Amino acid sequence: MSSVRVSVIIPTRNVAENIANIIKAVSKNCMDLDVEYLIIDMNSTDSTIRNALNAIKANKLNGFVLQNGNSTIGSALNTGIYKASGKYISFVFARTLYSDFIPSYYELAEKKGADFVFASSKLSDKEAKALAVGLNNIKGEDLATAIARSIISVEIPAIMLRNDFVQSNRILFSENCRRGYAEQYIYKIALSNPKTAFSEFKLKKDTENQAPIKESNDNKELHILERVDAIREIAELVEARFGNDRELCELFRYEKLPDVIMNCVDTLLKNGVKPSSIKTAMKIKRCDEMLEVSKNAPSSLKKRVFIWKKFPKLYNPQ
Numbered sequence: 001m002s003s004v005r006v007s008v009i010i011p012t013r014n015v016a017e018n019i020a021n022i023i024k025a026v027s028k029n030c031m032d033l034d035v036e037y038l039i040i041d042m043n044s045t046d047s048t049i050r051n052a053l054n055a056i057k058a059n060k061l062n063g064f065v066l067q068n069g070n071s072t073i074g075s076a077l078n079t080g081i082y083k084a085s086g087k088y089i090s091f092v093f094a095r096t097l098y099s100d101f102i103p104s105y106y107e108l109a110e111k112k113g114a115d116f117v118f119a120s121s122k123l124s125d126k127e128a129k130a131l132a133v134g135l136n137n138i139k140g141e142d143l144a145t146a147i148a149r150s151i152i153s154v155e156i157p158a159i160m161l162r163n164d165f166v167q168s169n170r171i172l173f174s175e176n177c178r179r180g181y182a183e184q185y186i187y188k189i190a191l192s193n194p195k196t197a198f199s200e201f202k203l204k205k206d207t208e209n210q211a212p213i214k215e216s217n218d219n220k221e222l223h224i225l226e227r228v229d230a231i232r233e234i235a236e237l238v239e240a241r242f243g244n245d246r247e248l249c250e251l252f253r254y255e256k257l258p259d260v261i262m263n264c265v266d267t268l269l270k271n272g273v274k275p276s277s278i279k280t281a282m283k284i285k286r287c288d289e290m291l292e293v294s295k296n297a298p299s300s301l302k303k304r305v306f307i308w309k310k311f312p313k314l315y316n317p318q
Helices: 019-029 048-058 073-083 102-112 125-134 140-148 163-168 181-191 222-241 246-270 275-284 299-310
Strands: 006-012 035-041 062-067 088-091 116-120 159-162 196-202
Touching: 006 019, 006 073, 006 102, 019 035, 019 048, 019 102, 035 048, 035 073, 048 062, 062 073, 073 088, 073 181, 088 102, 088 163, 102 116, 102 159, 102 196, 116 125, 125 196, 140 181, 140 246, 159 163, 181 222, 222 246, 222 275, 246 275, 246 299
Parallel strands: 006 035, 006 088, 035 062, 116 196
Antiparallel strands: 088 159, 116 159
């Protein structure tokens, strides 16, 4: 049986200037834990792989680098999950780097026997304490509802999962979505009914060691609609597992899904994509068929959907 307590999975692509400092910073914080470091590279064209290997050796760490080819982040993360031998799993993202959370998460997971641990960067101490109490014994569908209604915010680069929970429920990332894969994964976790623990640890970005966020044309590209595919799959999962829960099914099919579609429309319009081009792409993806809202949906969402469907040239992105 492995003695590794935490498997830290780090997907990388062209972060040669930062990867050594990231590995050093994370490992320094985890000195008192038995940790393995799984760097999963996605076809870097710089010296990321060599620098990562050197950092593992220089810091005398238990870790290795795997080349995952020209893959999506979801595929790289799944490779890390398959290879992880630790009792718990955490993800570290080079361009969205949070500091010092792993030891406190591990301590809380062990204390509570938790499958899923997360924290927040936005809550006050009082709010965090109340949420920590409120999430005790929460059902998976209630957790998913709270996330869908934005009552709770969860960020993939700052969570911890019990490995056995992930493996037994086969909770894997979508390998086809460049957008929406993280959001979808959070819902997969919640809908698998984890024993959840909220940490009162205050999340902070490690801006000193974090890799710079590169400018991207993603928000101008129609593949942003892949986020719709990710949430559609969650709506289908909800209907398959909780078909008797009409309120939950309607929330995802007729509120969350249309809201995601309209958010994609907003992003594309703000970045100069013509309404006609968006309409064509939506037709190909059959988004118009999914753009139906329930009577219980927020009035603001109903209004956005109505104007976009009837008068797209008059629609103002939110």
